[in-house]
Amino acid sequence: MPEKTEKKLSKEDLLLERLDRMEGQLQTLVQAQQSLAELKADVTPLLNSAVRLLIDELGMVESGFQLEDFFALLKQGLRSLRNLTQALETMENIFELWSCMEPLLKSTVPNLINYMDNLERRGVFRTYAAMLEVRAKVAAHYDPDEIADMSDAFVLLLSMLKKLSDPQMIDFMNRILDLPTEIKLKDVKPMGPLGMLTAMGSKEAKQGLGVAMELTKALGKLSQG
Numbered sequence: 001m002p003e004k005t006e007k008k009l010s011k012e013d014l015l016l017e018r019l020d021r022m023e024g025q026l027q028t029l030v031q032a033q034q035s036l037a038e039l040k041a042d043v044t045p046l047l048n049s050a051v052r053l054l055i056d057e058l059g060m061v062e063s064g065f066q067l068e069d070f071f072a073l074l075k076q077g078l079r080s081l082r083n084l085t086q087a088l089e090t091m092e093n094i095f096e097l098w099s100c101m102e103p104l105l106k107s108t109v110p111n112l113i114n115y116m117d118n119l120e121r122r123g124v125f126r127t128y129a130a131m132l133e134v135r136a137k138v139a140a141h142y143d144p145d146e147i148a149d150m151s152d153a154f155v156l157l158l159s160m161l162k163k164l165s166d167p168q169m170i171d172f173m174n175r176i177l178d179l180p181t182e183i184k185l186k187d188v189k190p191m192g193p194l195g196m197l198t199a200m201g202s203k204e205a206k207q208g209l210g211v212a213m214e215l216t217k218a219l220g221k222l223s224q225g
Contacts, residue, residue, distance in 0.1 A: 077084075119125060138147070163169060191199065199205050 142150070164173070200209070
């Protein structure tokens with residue numbers, strides 16, 4: 001009899017142990033269900049707000065959106081697929097070109113900045129600004145027709161400036177401009193015919209007469225023109 005009681009108690013203990021494990025598992029499931037319920041309670045207001053916002057936004061575009069337009073856009077995209085591919089290839093080529101030009105630009109841009117800075121320090125830009133100001137003043141005083149009439153005179157002036165750029169002409173003009181500085185008016189004395197004959201015998205007077213004669217000959221060519 002004691003042995004049967006001990007075996008019976010051991011089965012009861014085993015059953016109680018299983019019941020305890022099942023109770024623990026059920027408690028875990030209950031806690032998980034409570035957590036899901038709390039999460040649902042927290043998320044539900046957010047979902048409701050998001051749905052209402054989505055409905056409002058879709059309602060704003062409902063009048064301007066048609067399903068046919070979407071399919072038309074889709075068909076147009078399929079027809080333009082080759083063009084899109086070419087555009088992507090072009091962009092890829094542009095990026096490759098940029099990758100090749102970037103090292104050159106890194107060395108060229110500083111040189112260009114230095115060059116522009118040198119022009120600025122030399123006053124080139126200020127000169128151009130002054131020239132533009134002159135053109136603005138000319139445009140304010142003369143209309144386009146008058147400027148067109150003066151174009152021939154501008155061309156003539158340019159041809160004269162080209163002739164004046166001749167080294168011989170520059171030397172001749174410089175010598176003529178230096179003559180007034182060599183004459184001392186305070187030392188000039190009255191001179192009669194005899195004094196003129198005496199002065200004509202000097203070397204400088206003879207050279208002056210030679211120059212005057214050459215100029216006279218040159219002036220004579222004007223009548224032939």
